[in-house]
Amino acid sequence: MHLVVLAGGVGGARFLRGVRAHARDVRARVTAVVNTSDDISLHGLRVCPDLDSVMYGLGGAADPERGWGRADETWTVKEELRAYGAQPDWFGLGDRDLATHLVRTTMLTAGYPLSAVTEALCHRWQPGVRLLPATDDRLETHVVVSSDDPQADGGARSEAIHFQEWWIRHRAKLPADRFVFVGAESAKPAPGVTEAIANADAVLLAPSNPVVSIAPILAVSGIRDALRTAGGPVVGVSPIIGGAPVRGMADACLAVVGTECSAAGVAGLYGARAEDGLLDTWLVDATEDADTRVDGVEVRAVPLWMSDDDATAAIVAAALAPT
Numbered sequence: 001m002h003l004v005v006l007a008g009g010v011g012g013a014r015f016l017r018g019v020r021a022h023a024r025d026v027r028a029r030v031t032a033v034v035n036t037s038d039d040i041s042l043h044g045l046r047v048c049p050d051l052d053s054v055m056y057g058l059g060g061a062a063d064p065e066r067g068w069g070r071a072d073e074t075w076t077v078k079e080e081l082r083a084y085g086a087q088p089d090w091f092g093l094g095d096r097d098l099a100t101h102l103v104r105t106t107m108l109t110a111g112y113p114l115s116a117v118t119e120a121l122c123h124r125w126q127p128g129v130r131l132l133p134a135t136d137d138r139l140e141t142h143v144v145v146s147s148d149d150p151q152a153d154g155g156a157r158s159e160a161i162h163f164q165e166w167w168i169r170h171r172a173k174l175p176a177d178r179f180v181f182v183g184a185e186s187a188k189p190a191p192g193v194t195e196a197i198a199n200a201d202a203v204l205l206a207p208s209n210p211v212v213s214i215a216p217i218l219a220v221s222g223i224r225d226a227l228r229t230a231g232g233p234v235v236g237v238s239p240i241i242g243g244a245p246v247r248g249m250a251d252a253c254l255a256v257v258g259t260e261c262s263a264a265g266v267a268g269l270y271g272a273r274a275e276d277g278l279l280d281t282w283l284v285d286a287t288e289d290a291d292t293r294v295d296g297v298e299v300r301a302v303p304l305w306m307s308d309d310d311a312t313a314a315i316v317a318a319a320l321a322p323t
């Protein structure tokens with residue numbers, strides 16, 4: 001059996017630990033297609049937050065509180081960079097984490113594609129699932145924000161900032177007009193991505209941020225089509241419980257795209273495979289209104305709190321249970 005999971009970073013890593021646990025029980029192999037649009041270049045290094053969060057999270061090295069970066073981390077280099085006034089100083093570069101960015105940047109500079117770099121880094125971390133970047137090509141989420149500027153016409157100036165700056169420096173509080181997935185129109189799926197989806201026994205959409213983690217993966221040409229023609233069912237897991245995100249700031253992101261912050265709202269974003277969308281089945285939390293309906297989609301209400309790997313494995317089992 002082959003399971004494919006589309007995932008972002010912190011929530012994706014937590015979900016994938018449950019997928020891995022379930023896969024061990026049913027002797028399945030797992031391919032994770034991970035978002036790369038959070039990737040950012042800074043201080044001369046290429047940083048891949050979602051790939052690293054998943055790699056560390058499955059490799060047992062992630063900081064349990066933050067969910068991103070390494071456990072037992074120190075911040076000496078970050079402090080030294082700040083002492084030089086080196087910008088940006090708002091991004092949390094950990095000393096241990098830095099080694100990952102150095103190895104990755106060295107390999108990328110030598111001409112290796114991101115998928116090869118990821119495979120090489122995973123030799124050390126042994127995540128127990130195959131990690132594929134959604135694409136080896138440049139793909140970055142930029143956020144178009146408007147700020148008051150008396151000189152500008154209309155008194156407001158529009159500018160695009162990198163998603164990480166909006167997310168970390170501004171805590172997603174800066175009013176945003178829209179997200180732009182820079183490079184999406186020319187980015188191609190990384191080697192193995194569409195093949196994995198095509199021959200998957202099931203495809204799972206992790207309860208990651210639907211707007212800035214799952215949507216950028218779907219924006220890579222060929223991936224949405226691969227999902228629509230996938231042989232196995234496409235099952236999504238709601239990242240929203242009781243109208244609030246399980247973690248992170250998905251509510252702020254959903255507001256930017258004008259989608260209601262609810263399990264039904266996110267299901268509507270993905271759409272039903274029967275109606276030109278993606279979903280065959282949609283998992284909502286057991287506390288949701290029993291009348292939650294999504295046209296053309298089978299809705300299953302199960303406890304969705306990923307309190308530990310066993311709880312998450314139970315979600316996966318419910319997701320994969322035959323109709």
Ligand code: FO1
Binds near residue numbers: 052053097
């Ligand atoms: N998130 C923060 O809120 N603050 C940080 O300083 C920060 C640094 C960071 C460094 C490496 C990395 O892999 C992730 C990091 N994150 C940080 C998390 C990251 O911004 C998010 O996990 C995703 O990019 C958004 O889903």
